[in-house]
Amino acid sequence: MHKPVTKISFNPKVKRLTVEQFITRFQPIYPEADLQAYANELGLISEAVAPEAPPAIPSLVDGAECWPPKGEEALTEEAPATSSKTSKQKGGKK
Amino acid sequence: MATLNEIICATNIKNTGFGECVIDPGKIMGAIRVPRGKVYTQAELTALRATLEADRLAALKANRIFPIHNFVGVTDNSEDVVFETLEYGSQKPVRDGNYRLTYRYTDGALCLSNALQTHNFGGLTSWLFYDDKDLLLGWRKLDATGLAYGLAGIPCVFHALKWRQATGSTSPIYSVYFDFDPKYFNKYLGFVQADFPLNEITGLQNINLSQSGASAAGVIKLIAKAGCDGANLYPLYNGQLDTPTAWTAINAATGNVITIDSVAVDANISGFTLTLDDADADYPATSGGLVTINLVDPAALDALDVSGYEGIAITTTRG
Numbered sequence: 189m190h191k192p193v194t195k196i197s198f199n200p201k202v203k204r205l206t207v208e209q210f211i212t213r214f215q216p217i218y219p220e221a222d223l224q225a226y227a228n229e230l231g232l233i234s235e236a237v238a239p240e241a242p243p244a245i246p247s248l249v250d251g252a253e254c255w256p257p258k259g260e261e262a263l264t265e266e267a268p269a270t271s272s273k274t275s276k277q278k279g280g281k282k
Numbered sequence: 283m284a285t286l287n288e289i290i291c292a293t294n295i296k297n298t299g300f301g302e303c304v305i306d307p308g309k310i311m312g313a314i315r316v317p318r319g320k321v322y323t324q325a326e327l328t329a330l331r332a333t334l335e336a337d338r339l340a341a342l343k344a345n346r347i348f349p350i351h352n353f354v355g356v357t358d359n360s361e362d363v364v365f366e367t368l369e370y371g372s373q374k375p376v377r378d379g380n381y382r383l384t385y386r387y388t389d390g391a392l393c394l395s396n397a398l399q400t401h402n403f404g405g406l407t408s409w410l411f412y413d414d415k416d417l418l419l420g421w422r423k424l425d426a427t428g429l430a431y432g433l434a435g436i437p438c439v440f441h442a443l444k445w446r447q448a449t450g451s452t453s454p455i456y457s458v459y460f461d462f463d464p465k466y467f468n469k470y471l472g473f474v475q476a477d478f479p480l481n482e483i484t485g486l487q488n489i490n491l492s493q494s495g496a497s498a499a500g501v502i503k504l505i506a507k508a509g510c511d512g513a514n515l516y517p518l519y520n521g522q523l524d525t526p527t528a529w530t531a532i533n534a535a536t537g538n539v540i541t542i543d544s545v546a547v548d549a550n551i552s553g554f555t556l557t558l559d560d561a562d563a564d565y566p567a568t569s570g571g572l573v574t575i576n577l578v579d580p581a582a583l584d585a586l587d588v589s590g591y592e593g594i595a596i597t598t599t600r601g
Contacts (some may be wrong), residue, residue: 190550191549191550193546193547193548193549193550193555195524195546195547196524196544196545196546197524197525197526197544197545197546198526198543198544199526199541199542199543199544199559201541201543201559202543202544213543214544214557217501217544217555217557218544218546218555221546
């Protein structure tokens with residue numbers, strides 16, 4: 189006689205999944221388990237209430253457009269005069 | 283202190299008086315193989331039970347102890363002292379003969395016999411012995427500091443003898459043989475009186491893992507059985523092994539650890555269903571990729587109340 193597989197221990201790492209992803213992933217494996225209850229127990233968040241991804245910031249998406257900042261190349265060329273000071277500041281005592 | 287060109291004769295002989303309390307070893311009841319070169323320090327001997335418990339659970343076999351308990355008899359075939367008979371008829375002692383002791387045991391029977399035979403032919407191995415009063419015997423050896431003495435295992439030629447069949451009047455005979463230099467049990471004898479029965483420090487049992495059915499995309503069903511008798515451990519330990527922290531998964535090609543997402547108890551196979559994290563970078567990329575599944579090491583199993591076991595890894599496809 190078939191016995192339903194319902195006693196499952198999930199790795200806390202599955203909290204990276206949303207409720208929907210969790211059920212999609214584990215439903216085929218544990219079809220008889222109350223995965224919604226497990227999702228609740230794990231504190232998973234539904235996609236419906238999950239925070240939306242922040243809008244892409246063009247300057248971060250394509251840094252080539254704005255990097256290096258204007259005048260940076262000139263600054264770099266002057267580096268011999270300023271670089272030692274910079275490294276000293278980083279490594280020196282505060 | 284050693285001094286150049288000066289022999290030690292009369293100065294190192296000992297007085298023959300003794301007090302009311304003397305060391306008088308009883309019947310040897312068991313032996314414990316200890317790591318070669320290991321010297322148990324005074325601190326370790328003070329906490330003897332904890333020390334031996336930890337050592338029996340050591341993750342590496344090179345650091346583990348292997349006890350044999352409940353000897354039921356001894357056959358002493360020790361060499362006699364070797365004398366040279368001189369021309370005028372007197373004899374001069376040349377050397378003490380080696381101890382050659384064969385102990386019979388019945389507990390563990392053929393299971394233990396087969397396990398012990400894997401310790402044969404490995405060169406000298408180090409052993410502690412204990413008597414019927416739980417007096418633990420080894421030899422006094424300087425510890426790693428070079429300043430204090432500790433207890434070390436006696437270097438022995440060890441051999442687990444082949445078992446002998448039962449007869450009309452005897453049960454099967456299982457026995458182990460030890461051959462060692464007498465200096466360790468005499469001049470350099472070291473001993474510690476245990477305050478607990480040493481036969482409570484038991485050896486580990488293997489847990490053999492077998493797969494139930496074929497893997498299906500990171501889903502692996504396993505059955506765990508005790509090594510010798512093949513008893514399924516599911517009824518005893520399904521409540522302890524039903525957690526990802528009881529198991530390990532490794533990419534067999536890279537040796538990297540793969541996250542186990544879930545473990546379920548499966549009464550249909552009297553086993554466990556493991557699901558591997560298919561998003562893990564170490565999860566094999568192809569369906570034929572091999573993964574090695576095992577239980578956590580003996581100490582970690584002990585922490586889960588699965589005490590006295592070591593898992594034997596199984597390698598299979600990830601499905």
